[in-house]
Amino acid sequence: MLTEPPSGTRDFLPAEMRLRQRVFATIRETFERHGFEPMDTPAFERLETLMGKYGEEGEKLIFKILRRGERGAQGEADFALRYDLTVPLSRLFAHHRHALPRPFRRYQVGPVWRADRAGRGRYRELFQCDLDIVGAESILAEVEVIGTLAACYHAVGLPGVTFHVNSRKVLMAILEAYAVPSEQIGTATIALDKLDKLGAAGVAAELTERGLSQPVVAAIAADLASADLDSRARARAGASERGRAALAELDDLCGLLAPVLPESTTTRFAPFLARGLDYYTGCIFEVYHPRLPLAIGAGGRYDNLLSSFAAETIPACGGSFGVDRVLLLLQEQQQAATVGRSLVMVGVFSDDLRASALELARTLRSDGIPTELYCGAGQLGKQLKAAQGANVTCFVFQGPDETARGEAMVKVLATREQEAVPLGQLVSRLKTRLG
Amino acid sequence: MLTEPPSGTRDFLPAEMRLRQRVFATIRETFERHGFEPMDTPAFERLETLMGKYGEEGEKLIFKILRRGERGAQGEADFALRYDLTVPLSRLFAHHRHALPRPFRRYQVGPVWRADRAGRGRYRELFQCDLDIVGAESILAEVEVIGTLAACYHAVGLPGVTFHVNSRKVLMAILEAYAVPSEQIGTATIALDKLDKLGAAGVAAELTERGLSQPVVAAIAADLASADLDSRARARAGASERGRAALAELDDLCGLLAPVLPESTTTRFAPFLARGLDYYTGCIFEVYHPRLPLAIGAGGRYDNLLSSFAAETIPACGGSFGVDRVLLLLQEQQQAATVGRSLVMVGVFSDDLRASALELARTLRSDGIPTELYCGAGQLGKQLKAAQGANVTCFVFQGPDETARGEAMVKVLATREQEAVPLGQLVSRLKTRLG
Numbered sequence: 001m002l003t004e005p006p007s008g009t010r011d012f013l014p015a016e017m018r019l020r021q022r023v024f025a026t027i028r029e030t031f032e033r034h035g036f037e038p039m040d041t042p043a044f045e046r047l048e049t050l051m052g053k054y055g056e057e058g059e060k061l062i063f064k065i066l067r068r069g070e071r072g073a074q075g076e077a078d079f080a081l082r083y084d085l086t087v088p089l090s091r092l093f094a095h096h097r098h099a100l101p102r103p104f105r106r107y108q109v110g111p112v113w114r115a116d117r118a119g120r121g122r123y124r125e126l127f128q129c130d131l132d133i134v135g136a137e138s139i140l141a142e143v144e145v146i147g148t149l150a151a152c153y154h155a156v157g158l159p160g161v162t163f164h165v166n167s168r169k170v171l172m173a174i175l176e177a178y179a180v181p182s183e184q185i186g187t188a189t190i191a192l193d194k195l196d197k198l199g200a201a202g203v204a205a206e207l208t209e210r211g212l213s214q215p216v217v218a219a220i221a222a223d224l225a226s227a228d229l230d231s232r233a234r235a236r237a238g239a240s241e242r243g244r245a246a247l248a249e250l251d252d253l254c255g256l257l258a259p260v261l262p263e264s265t266t267t268r269f270a271p272f273l274a275r276g277l278d279y280y281t282g283c284i285f286e287v288y289h290p291r292l293p294l295a296i297g298a299g300g301r302y303d304n305l306l307s308s309f310a311a312e313t314i315p316a317c318g319g320s321f322g323v324d325r326v327l328l329l330l331q332e333q334q335q336a337a338t339v340g341r342s343l344v345m346v347g348v349f350s351d352d353l354r355a356s357a358l359e360l361a362r363t364l365r366s367d368g369i370p371t372e373l374y375c376g377a378g379q380l381g382k383q384l385k386a387a388q389g390a391n392v393t394c395f396v397f398q399g400p401d402e403t404a405r406g407e408a409m410v411k412v413l414a415t416r417e418q419e420a421v422p423l424g425q426l427v428s429r430l431k432t433r434l435g
Numbered sequence: 436m437l438t439e440p441p442s443g444t445r446d447f448l449p450a451e452m453r454l455r456q457r458v459f460a461t462i463r464e465t466f467e468r469h470g471f472e473p474m475d476t477p478a479f480e481r482l483e484t485l486m487g488k489y490g491e492e493g494e495k496l497i498f499k500i501l502r503r504g505e506r507g508a509q510g511e512a513d514f515a516l517r518y519d520l521t522v523p524l525s526r527l528f529a530h531h532r533h534a535l536p537r538p539f540r541r542y543q544v545g546p547v548w549r550a551d552r553a554g555r556g557r558y559r560e561l562f563q564c565d566l567d568i569v570g571a572e573s574i575l576a577e578v579e580v581i582g583t584l585a586a587c588y589h590a591v592g593l594p595g596v597t598f599h600v601n602s603r604k605v606l607m608a609i610l611e612a613y614a615v616p617s618e619q620i621g622t623a624t625i626a627l628d629k630l631d632k633l634g635a636a637g638v639a640a641e642l643t644e645r646g647l648s649q650p651v652v653a654a655i656a657a658d659l660a661s662a663d664l665d666s667r668a669r670a671r672a673g674a675s676e677r678g679r680a681a682l683a684e685l686d687d688l689c690g691l692l693a694p695v696l697p698e699s700t701t702t703r704f705a706p707f708l709a710r711g712l713d714y715y716t717g718c719i720f721e722v723y724h725p726r727l728p729l730a731i732g733a734g735g736r737y738d739n740l741l742s743s744f745a746a747e748t749i750p751a752c753g754g755s756f757g758v759d760r761v762l763l764l765l766q767e768q769q770q771a772a773t774v775g776r777s778l779v780m781v782g783v784f785s786d787d788l789r790a791s792a793l794e795l796a797r798t799l800r801s802d803g804i805p806t807e808l809y810c811g812a813g814q815l816g817k818q819l820k821a822a823q824g825a826n827v828t829c830f831v832f833q834g835p836d837e838t839a840r841g842e843a844m845v846k847v848l849a850t851r852e853q854e855a856v857p858l859g860q861l862v863s864r865l866k867t868r869l870g
Contacts, residue, residue: 002481003530003744006514009477011527013534014541017473033800035778035807038452042444042560043478043516043546044498046437063479064501066512068550075510077501079441081478092446095438099448101825103811106449111478115503125477136810140789144808147793151800260793309438343470354575358582358695365468365586372470373579375571376538390536 008116008124015340016331023156023327024109027129030155031107034148036131039106041088044079053087053305055278057190061114081113085130086279086302086318093134093316094309102135105144109323121294121325132318134306141317142253142283142301146267147260149287149297149319158289158326158333159264161296165285166273167250168300173243174271177236178219184212192220193274196293200224224272233271253283279305285319291329296322342434343370345387347380347397356398360408364396367427369434388413394433396426443551443559450775451766458591458762459544462564465590469583471542471566476523478546479514488522488740490713492625496549516548520565521714521737521753528569528751529744537570540579544758556729556760567753569741574688576752577718577736582695584722584732584754593724593761593768594699596731600720601708602685603735608678609706612671613654619647627655628709631728635659659707668706688718714740720754726764731757777869778805780822782815782832791833795843799831802862804869823848829868831861 005011012020028038044065051059064077082088085108093100109129116122131148133141146163153161171192172185180188191206198206204221208214223232237243254267261267275284275298282301289296299319306314346361348354357373364371372392374383380397387395395411402409407420412433421429440446447455463473479500486494499512517523520543528535544564551557566583568576581598588596606627607620615623626641633641639656643649658667672678689702696702710719714737722732734754741749781796783789792808799806807827809818815832822830830846837844842855847868856864 001483001744003526005477005527006479006481009479011477011530012475013531014472014474017475020475021473033803033805035780035805037449037776038456039449040447040452040455042440042446043548044441044444044560046441048436060503063503063514064507065516066499066501066510068495068498072499073510075501075508079498081500091436091438092440095446096448101821103809103821105807113478125479133810137812138783138810140783140793140808141810143793144810147797256790256793259790260797309436341472345470348573348575355691355694358575358578358691362582362695368468370468370470372540373575374538375568375573375576375579377572386536386538 006124008118008122010123010125018341019331020327023323023330024129026155027152027321027323028107028109030152031129031131031148034131034144034151036105036107036148039089039092039108040110041082041085041092041108043111044081045088045091047077047080049091050080050083050087053279053308054083055190055276057276058083058114058278061116063113063115083114084112085110085128085320086132086305089130089132089134089318090302090305090316091309093314094306097310097312097314100134103141104134105131106134107131121292121328123324127323129321129323130318131321132316134316135314136317137303137315139249139253139256139283141315143256143260145299145317145319146253146257146285149299149321150261150265152321153265153287153297153326154262156326156330158296158329159262160290161265162288163265163267163285164270164273164288165250165254165267165283166270167246167283168274168280169246169282170237170243170250170271171274173237173240173246174233177239177243178216180212180216184210188212189274190276192272193276195224195272230269230271234269237271250283275300283317287322289329291332292325294325296325296329298322341391342393343372344394344396344430344434345383345390345392346371346373347383347387347395348374349380349397349399353398353400353403356403360396360398364427364430369427369430384411387411394430396430441559443553443557445558445560453776454766455762458758458765459564461590462587462756462758463542463544465587466542466564466566466583469566469579469586471540471583474524474527474541474543475545476517476520476527476543479516480523480526482512482515484526485515485518485522488714488743489518490625490711492711493518493549493713496551498548498550518549519547520545520563520755521567521740524565524567524569524753525737525740525751526744528749529741532745532747532749535569538576539569540566541569542566556727556763558759562758564756564758565753566756567751569751570749571752572738572750574684574691574718576750577688578691578695580734580752580754581692581720584734584756585696585700587756588700588722588732588761589697591761591765593731593764594697595724596700597723598700598702598720599705599708599723600685600689600702600718601705602681602718603709603715604681604717605672605678605685605706606709608672608675608681609668612674612678613651615647615651619645623647624709625711627707628711630659630707665704665706669704672706685718710735718752722757724764726767727760729757729760731760731764733757776826777828778807779829779831779865779869780818780825780827781806781808782818782822782830783809784815784832784834788833788835788838791838795831795833799862799865804862804865819846822846829865831865 063081065079066072187210207217279302280300281303284300286295287297301317303315348357361373498516500514501507622645642652715735716738717736719735721730736752738750783792796808846853
């Protein structure tokens, strides 16, 4: 029978898991220090909760769950695995909106599932660490979200990230300036969002394919290919009142952000950044690191998503820390690929002495020393070998002689030292060895 | 649109979530102190990995995932949500068996999914905290698993639990003593496992329904209805050599356990305990608390499960801490229903002073004070009201006067005190307030 995990999902063995736990703890601590509260939602939602939220590309990637019983046998699905943590938050907030504070600042850490093609940094089960501020119209919400994420990259030991920042409103103004007809703005956006992947010529080809007129494609292509793309885009957006207001808002955001961000963190105006998800309405951003061509974080403002669950308009803004890709970079950096073990193994001299071995383990544990009791077969020699295989720091046992003298034998595996230690000094001696 | 979570699943709001995080942290800490290492597997597995492992009742409750694309549209499933953490562990161990130590002691914390009827303490998304020792034939593995679980109930503040202990081998010997034909042992076991739920008469009726002969049912029913059921069962098991060996093993286990268990924890011989899952082979147990008629923990030995994934027999033993039901009991106990907040909100005096409010928040955070910056609309009065609604400890702001004097205004929400604090003393003053 196949024993690897399903394609795009991963098993985490202890050494890697310890690193993950350490990084997740740092993220939680950073989020809480920035005034975000923990929250959780189920792994699956009603199918209709998720449909119509992620755009045509996203929707195809939703994992659907068969109904139980008769209707499942006919292929009917009722639930679906969550695709992100933003839509579940919106459903939850709508449900509890009279009990929750406004603004509501929450974070949520957990897996989401996307039936995407697997590859380096691309998973079908990926972990997100999201933070959102619901009920906040001020641009300060964007500053808080981006500032907290930036603090996270810094705290986990990944400096040098860049926030690519744009606004859906700027993008709309630019497209209007190109005279893209309003019914083609959606399809044009999908093509433009691929600029990093396809390059200027590729985007132009895709725009043509998607039915945009030749003069429009030519104007866009000329700007995309130019060396001062950003200032050209700025000029396009500045052609309309709405575009100027959107640019001013983005400048305000970047101005407020500058003193908040850690030293190694930069922001960059990315006028063609669109973000695939349907629900964004204002500022949008993605985070990049020089060593990975995929975003390691993203987010934005979604002022209308809540209104699909509640009979009122509730502004909201949030972001997601791409912990799996950050861990990939940290592991490639070698500096923290795994986290070691630090514990004691108690050996069992003979069946007669099982109770005293258990008592020894109990004592060490009650003094806070991580201790495993050997539960396999075999004599001390085999046990010691198992201790080596398990990366144990010290192996401790009591034979009849040690018991008679009120001692325990301690073997330090790294140095092969061995010493008989009086029981009264055992805990402090082991604590020194464990460091 | 419906906004509650799907039936049998739950949203966790911050106050409850903080309690859950605290309890989960205690469990992890206890597991690690007992020499178990963290590990994780995906939420879903290949359908064939899970089939044939949980018995006929269990298998019906597996959530299946539709294939993507064409074949999904035809109702075909390829993956399924994990039903427990034991089968995924077995698959993982088989896959990595040449790299992992033996015995391999791991723990895993995470949700599993069962399409069960929802009710008090019954969830369709439930969280398990499992610990297992793979590659350990010694009864010491059972002692370690049960001892660690017992330490967990104690550590999270739920004393007074009882471990109901049996062995599949004892149960087999008892059924043989009743002359249950070997082909009816499976079906008889399912009926006997319902003794707590159905009572003696109910089990007798179900045994008859399941086709057991009248003399057999009469003998079983007489024992079940008797006041000294346990000693009668003991006598039945003791009628065969294998039964006596199985009883001796169970006595050995209980003898070794007694000095290890915390004071308030007891064990009880439960001769008709069967555990529904197919994979158990030796010692089995369930954990109960007087205030809940459902098991709050369970486990046992499964020496043959690994061989369905690896071409070798690998003994294993494990247990599961029923954290959701434990949390239910803790919450009903009222002593720890929620965990409060302890943080500062920085108010924004005016748009002109946004940057200085951000700087104030940045300073407090860098000194380790959990701080949220107000991101909603409205003047200070409205902000203060929002701070009250968000259970903030202190509200801090700087208007032009405070800024000129190098001070910040601090309002303590619980006492309505207000004082101007020089910036140099602000951090220490707030730390005192936060406690």
